[in-house]
Amino acid sequence: MDIIATLAEELGLKKMAVQAAVDLIDEGNTIPFIARYRKEATGGMDDVALRALEDRLAYLRNLEQRKEDVIALISAAGKLTPELEAEIHAAEQLQRVEDLYKPYRKKRMTRASKAREAGLEPLANMIIMQVATKCTALEAAAEYVNEEAGFDTPERALAGASDIVAEVVAEDAENVADLRSFTEGTGEIVSLAVDADEKTPYEPYYDFAEPVRKIPNHRILAIDRGEREDKLRVRVRVDVDAAIARLGSRWPRRSGVFAPVLDAAVADGYKRLMAPSLEREVRAKLTVRAQMDAIKVFGKNLESLLSARPVRGARIISLDPGYRTGCKVAVLDETGKLLDHGVVYPTPPRRDVAGTKRELARLAKKYAINTIVIGNGTASRETEEVVSEFISESDLALRYTIVNEAGASVYSASALASEEYPDLDVTTRGAMSLGRRLQDPLAELVKIPPQSIGVGQYQHDLDQVELARTLGNVVEDVVNRVGVDVNTASASLLGYVSGITPTVAKNIVAYREEHGAFTDRGQLKDVPKLGPKAFLNCAGFMRIAGGDNPLDATSVHPESYAVAREVLNRAGVTAADLAHGGIPDIEKRVGSVSALAGEVGCGVLTLLDIISELEKPGRDPRDNAPEVVFSKAARTLDDLEVGMELTGTVRNVVDFGAFVDVGVHQDGLVHISKLSRSFVKHPSDVVAVGDTVKVWVERIDRERGKISLTMVPNK
Known part of the structure; x- marks a missing residue:
């Protein structure tokens, strides 16, 4: 090939x-x-x-x-x-x-192999070839009786030869391919309850059947989980008679004495050998397909989440809600530096609302706070109500938003968090993480294993190696698309930069702690274990603001600095002018790009990238993402009414729809059928994590705390 x-x-x-x-x-x-x-x-x-x-x-x-x-x-x-x-x-x-x-293939001893060792293969060939003979099948088999091998009667000899035929039929590559296609094309996935009276999440699959060729991926994953938890019995149902007839038609048909023997062997080969194997194959193929699709959706959601717009200039009070132990507070400046921390008790059992408001007012005034962040976990609803009341009662210019806290506890209890903040307890680290997620989602979320961020479905059921590989690739692509400031980036963030291993990332941090801030990209070559190949791969993604060379603050690769300087020279400016926000009209100044490319010995695509970067140095692609939606007043489930129009943020996208945060504790579900008036193949074709969307309340299940939404207006 x-x-x-x-x-x-x-x-x-x-x-x-x-x-x-x-x-x-x-x-x-x-x-x-x-x-x-x-x-x-x-x-x-x-x-x-x-x-x-x-x-x-x-x-x-x-x-x-x-x-x-x-x-x-x-x-x-x-x-x-x-x-x-x-x-x-x-x-x-x-x-x-x-x-x-x-x-x-070498295989364990089978009925057919025992028959072969007993010398019954010639008889099996007679059955396959439908050899014409005047004697009966048993009379023909009598010549192959082998008492020592256990085939001591004509009946047993004929049965042994039939076992050989069955194995030949079942192992023929063309037969297998044909019956595999038949099974996939006509079979059904059937599931039944282990205990029909037991209440479980798998009740929709207690008496369920759907064609193999049509069953959607999320149902495959649900059925697989139900089977693993011993709540469902699952099988592939196929028309056995049709399958045997199809298999039999692939062999020469005659009316001799061996015809019924061949028919029986073909049927045995299908039922005993082929069908179980094909069922396992089909189930495995469906599971792999469903898992790969779920991993793909997970990756797409993760990419959207990591690409969310940073909220720059936010001075934050970050609240990690709780009941008995109170609500943890972390105060952060606009760079994410911890200014203060503590605990307030706005929720039961203490419910010190007045004390909470006083403390929020004190912190907001002392540190010039403009934003309050609330984690969406336990006690989030009650905490949000108090924060909303506080903002409406105060004369401070404050706003608040809810942040998804998935994975925050994983980070706060990690060795990395202990290494970064050894003097802080787990709860304070968690509150800090929530606030920083708003300020710079990418920089904070890279500290958490991607599987723990909570933007997928059935993640614990997926191939963990493939999931980790795919999500790692997503993080790597986003980090390098954005670029990193080599003087402020954490080792976690640096570890995703092209060509940089976790060990080298730590070495970069250690180098700047020992020698001070990097002032030139060339200094990266002095970092231990960062060799020429790593430098080639990473240099363009490492940014140095305010360094010796203004080009180091751009995505222009050092190998192209000579070209960049020539472009600047043709435009009549210097590299120093980049510090003033770039040269917006540089493309117009340099004239024909293709002609210039030929003159400076650079490819047109590379030259266009250089010019684009010189127009606006260090541009952040995340600035094109939707803005964060901030709330001014709380909303409860009781405030919602059917038909109400709301603006929300997409928190998760799954095969069957999208979950949207509309300002209440529970995210509402927009089913795939309600995403658009036209047909939607997959929800990710319409929405992405982080999108701001307009929705209407379609149904409210107050008892179960569920909200059904639609993105299709009534009119």
């Missing part, structure tokens, strides 16, 4: 660009670096396209290696034919390679 040609055809890319991308990956360059700084070579592939190419490349290389391994194994057994070798080489999927290898 020509892997490069295959990739180019499958992904709709030019062969030359694919070859260049593969070479760059093989050289140890990171996806963010290739996407940003090697556009000419790859034809401008972005990080999404490059990730897809990288994954498919790994699969195809694994496929080719497996082909060679299988060919070697079959050859060693002395059973490789030119035709079989050609079939293996032509295989386009691992499943096909395994199907072809199955008859030759």
Whole structure:
């Protein structure tokens, strides 16, 4: 297989660009670096396209290696034919390679293998070929009786030969492929309750059936979980008679004495050997499909969350609500530095509302606070009511918002948090984390394992290795898209920069603590274990504000500084002018970009990126994200009415809809059917985490605390 040609055809890319991308990956360059700084070579592939190419490349290389391994194994057994070798080489999927290898794979002793050892294979061949004979099948089998091997009667000899036939039928690659297609096309997933009287979340699946080809991913994951928890019994239902007839039609049909024996062996081969294996395959395939889709949705949600707009200039009182132990308070300046901390008790059992308001007023005045942040966990509703009353009663210019606290406890109790703030207790660290999530979501959330951030579904049921890999790639892509300030970034954030390992990230922090702030990107080369390759991959994403070289504050890579200086010279400005907000009209000043590219020896795509960066140095792509919605007054479930129009923030996107925060403790669900008047294939096609949306209340279940919303107006 020509892997490069295959990739180019499958992904709709030019062969030359694919070859260049593969070479760059093989050289140890990171996806963010290739996407940003090697556009000419790859034809401008972005990080999404490059990730897809990288994954498919790994699969195809694994496929080719497996082909060679299988060919070697079959050859060693002395059973490789030119035709079989050609079939293996032509295989386009691992499943096909395994199907072809199955008859030759070493296996435990089976009924068929015992029959073969007893010398019954010639009789099995007679059954398969429907050899014409004047005697009966039992009379033919009598010649193969083997008392020592346990086939001491014609009946047992015929049964042994039939077992061989059944195994041949079940292991034939073409039969397997055909019946697999039949099962996937006509089968049904059926689930029944283990105890029909027990109340569980899986009641919708107590007597459930849906075609394999139609069942959506979220139902697969729900059924799988119900089975694991021993609440459901699940199977794949197939028309057995139709399957056997289909399998039988693949063999020569004659009316001789062996015809009924062949029919029985085919039926046995399907029922005993093929059906259980195909059922496991279909179930596994559905689970993998559902998990991969859930991981993809998780990644998309995480990308939206990490790309949320920072709230700059926010001086914050951050509240982590609680009941018995009170509400933890952390006061932060606009850079996230801790100014003060303590505890207030606005909730039961103490419910010291007056004392809470006095303390909030004291802190707000002392530290010039303009924003209050409230975690959305336990006691959030009661805390929000007190904060809302406090703001409406005071003459202070304050606003508040609810922050998703998923993962805050994971961070606050982590070794990283203990290392960063050894003198603070767990609760104060958690309150600090909530406030910083508003100020800079990306910088704070990278400290938490992506799986713990709570923007997916069934995350504990997913392949944890693949989930971690995918989410890690998402974080890496977002961090490098935004860039980091090398003098302020935490080791957690630096660890996601292209080419930087966690160890090197810690070394960068240690270096600046020992030597002071970096003033030049070149100093990164002095950091222990940050070699030339790492520098090449990371330098463009590391920003140094106020350093010796104004270009260090931009995303222009040091390898292109000479080109950038020539562009500035053509525009009649200097690098020092970048400190004043850039040169907005620089593209107009330099004239023809293509002509300039030829003169300075730079690719057009790279030159356009340089010019764009010089127009507005260090631009933050997150500034294009929706603004955070702040509240002025609290709203309870009792305040809601059917038909009420609300503005909310999308907190999570799942296969069946989107959860929207509309200012009450419970997020409301917009079902996929209510996202748009037109057909929606997946909710992520319409909304993303962090979006501000207009919704209408459709139904309120006050007893269960559930809110159904719609994004489709009545008119």
